[in-house]
Amino acid sequence: MINSQETNTDTISDEKITSEVLIDIKNLKKSFGRLEVLKDISLKLHNGENLVVLGKSGSGKSVLIKCIVRLLNPDGGTINLLGKEVNSIKGKELSKIREKIGFLFQSGALYDSMTVKQNLEFPLVRIKKDLKEAEIDHKIKEVLENVGLADVLEKMPSQLSGGMRKRISLARSIILDPVIMLYDEPTTGLDPVTSDEISELINSVQEKYKTSSIIITHDIACVRLTADRIIMLHEGHVYAEGTLEEFEASDDPLIMSFFK
Amino acid sequence: MKKLKILNLKKAHSLATERSIKLSEDTLDQKERANGFFQEVGDMALFIKQIVKETFSRNFEFKEFLRQCYEIGNKSLPLIIITGTIMGLVLTIQSRPAMAKFGAVTMLPGMVAVSLIREIGPIITALICAGKIGSGMGAELGSMKVTEQIDAMEVSATNPIRYLVVTRVLAATLMLPILVLFADAFGFIGSWIGVNIKGDVSLVLYIFQAFGSITFLDFFPAVIKTFLFGAVIGIVGCYKGFTAGRGTESVGKAANAAVVLSSLLIIIVDMIAVQITDMLS
Ligand SMILES: Nc1ncnc2c1ncn2[C@@H]1O[C@H](COP(=O)(O)OP(=O)(O)O)[C@@H](O)[C@H]1O
Ligand SMILES: [Mg+2]
Numbered sequence: 001m002i003n004s005q006e007t008n009t010d011t012i013s014d015e016k017i018t019s020e021v022l023i024d025i026k027n028l029k030k031s032f033g034r035l036e037v038l039k040d041i042s043l044k045l046h047n048g049e050n051l052v053v054l055g056k057s058g059s060g061k062s063v064l065i066k067c068i069v070r071l072l073n074p075d076g077g078t079i080n081l082l083g084k085e086v087n088s089i090k091g092k093e094l095s096k097i098r099e100k101i102g103f104l105f106q107s108g109a110l111y112d113s114m115t116v117k118q119n120l121e122f123p124l125v126r127i128k129k130d131l132k133e134a135e136i137d138h139k140i141k142e143v144l145e146n147v148g149l150a151d152v153l154e155k156m157p158s159q160l161s162g163g164m165r166k167r168i169s170l171a172r173s174i175i176l177d178p179v180i181m182l183y184d185e186p187t188t189g190l191d192p193v194t195s196d197e198i199s200e201l202i203n204s205v206q207e208k209y210k211t212s213s214i215i216i217t218h219d220i221a222c223v224r225l226t227a228d229r230i231i232m233l234h235e236g237h238v239y240a241e242g243t244l245e246e247f248e249a250s251d252d253p254l255i256m257s258f259f260k
Numbered sequence: 261m262k263k264l265k266i267l268n269l270k271k272a273h274s275l276a277t278e279r280s281i282k283l284s285e286d287t288l289d290q291k292e293r294a295n296g297f298f299q300e301v302g303d304m305a306l307f308i309k310q311i312v313k314e315t316f317s318r319n320f321e322f323k324e325f326l327r328q329c330y331e332i333g334n335k336s337l338p339l340i341i342i343t344g345t346i347m348g349l350v351l352t353i354q355s356r357p358a359m360a361k362f363g364a365v366t367m368l369p370g371m372v373a374v375s376l377i378r379e380i381g382p383i384i385t386a387l388i389c390a391g392k393i394g395s396g397m398g399a400e401l402g403s404m405k406v407t408e409q410i411d412a413m414e415v416s417a418t419n420p421i422r423y424l425v426v427t428r429v430l431a432a433t434l435m436l437p438i439l440v441l442f443a444d445a446f447g448f449i450g451s452w453i454g455v456n457i458k459g460d461v462s463l464v465l466y467i468f469q470a471f472g473s474i475t476f477l478d479f480f481p482a483v484i485k486t487f488l489f490g491a492v493i494g495i496v497g498c499y500k501g502f503t504a505g506r507g508t509e510s511v512g513k514a515a516n517a518a519v520v521l522s523s524l525l526i527i528i529v530d531m532i533a534v535q536i537t538d539m540l541s
Binding site: 066069071095098099101103105106107108109110111112113122123126127 | 400403404406407408409411412413414415416417418
């Protein structure tokens with residue numbers, strides 16, 4: 001199966017991402033009490049690719065991407081994110097790097113007490129404090145168009161359907177023009193038609209915003225639509241790595257159980 | 261015969277091991293429970309430390325703070341007014357026979373005023389707010405935690421402790437004394453109604469009688485106490501919400517635990533405050 005070449009990531013400047021490897025995880029470990037969730041995970045995300053991380057429920061997929069943005073502190077290993085060692089930065093520097101990451105949470109994570117407009121504004125007014133009203137409105141209109149929604153600005157999240165909530169969450173996570181997108185089970189809990197729409201949306205975001213993505217899923221339809229490369233997690237280790245064709249041709253029972 | 265003895269011995273032995281295994285399991289359980297308790301105390305201390313640190317940081321979330329103040333006042337004011345009035349009324353009616361026995365009915369307004377200001381107003385308001393505001397905070401923050409809204413906030417360069425917790429704790433601390441003033445005021449009105457059921461006292465005379473017997477030492481410690489009650493409600497509600505587990509059922513648990521623990525702590529704080537006031541006066 002595929003092996004990536006080693007690239008030096010130390011030379012990235014803040015403005016321009018020129019390097020090939022955007023995320024480089026080595027020997028990542030994470031436990032909760034006695035439960036060892038991630039035992040030894042190494043992976044790389046290359047510039048411009050959609051990397052799908054496959055694994056059954058509870059295999060630690062969400063834990064893995066939460067470690068990447070330091071929502072969880074790993075117990076061991078290193079995570080190099082856009083040339084910075086995530087575990088050794090904090091405060092402003094951490095915020096700075098998180099701005100470049102769009103995170104689509106599994107549950108959408110829209111703020112219940114805020115309207116759609118306030119939800120979309122939140123990252124903008126929090127991070128770019130000197131933006132003018134008109135610029136904010138323009139930006140909101142742009143991302144809403146990009147996720148195919150209109151006329152929802154004054155609605156509350158609870159008034160929206162599951163698919164619409166996913167779209168708004170996606171809009172909120174791309175509003176800062178991220179370099180990397182992390183999708184946590186973007187299609188889970190949606191009907192097949194809406195799921196495919198979201199998968200297509202992931203592809204179109206990829207194209208428009210020139211992002212590289214890690215897509216966590218166990219939905220094979222989504223994998224088929226979005227994956228450039230696949231990594232499969234099993235019992236805290238990387239079990240397999242390759243392209244969609246390689247996975248579909250595999251006769252490994254564990255892999256086949258996903259692709260049947 | 262001999263065989264039987266051995267058997268018995270064996271039996272006793274296995275019984276003993278069984279019991280000691282069970283015993284050691286029990287101690288382990290207990291130890292874990294004790295550890296859990298100390299862990300919780302430690303966690304809460306760390307939480308408070310974080311709150312204090314973020315309270316004095318530069319970027320205070322003033323807008324969110326005002327919103328919380330409004331929410332707290334708006335949510336509980338009607339309830340406080342109704343309860344305050346009824347408490348004043350009931351207290352007056354209940355105390356009248358005892359006061360009449362000593363021929364001291366004219367002292368009734370004064371006595372009711374003192375008990376309202378010193379104890380009934382603050383404690384009733386605090387317990388109602390523990391139920392209303394504390395559970396609301398536990399549930400709201402708990403569901404924000406479960407649905408990853410707190411995580412989302414953190415990746416949007418927003419410190420959730422500063423944005424969600426500090427604003428709520430300060431709002432509760434500030435609003436509770438104000439709510440207590442309302443409870444006291446409406447308690448007086450209720451008491452005036454109570455006095456008038458069996459007598460005829462004008463409101464002016466009533467207020468004269470009531471306020472005549474209130475001293476600074478009745479009022480001041482009660483106000484200090486209510487600030488503490490507000491802080492307790494805010495801190496416990498936020499702590500329980502913030503440390504909610506990972507399933508949806510933990511939201512209900514967080515709300516429930518917030519009410520139980522804050523009510524208990526309010527009573528304890530009240531007891532300590534009364535002791536201190538008593539020693540000082
Ligand atoms: N914050 C946490 N505290 C305790 N256990 C956790 C936490 N986050 C995840 N876990 C546990 O780690 C395991 C992997 O979780 P997760 O990464 O959410 O799985 P999934 O692959 O379905 O996303 C689960 O058993 C979960 O219970
Ligand atoms: Mg998950």
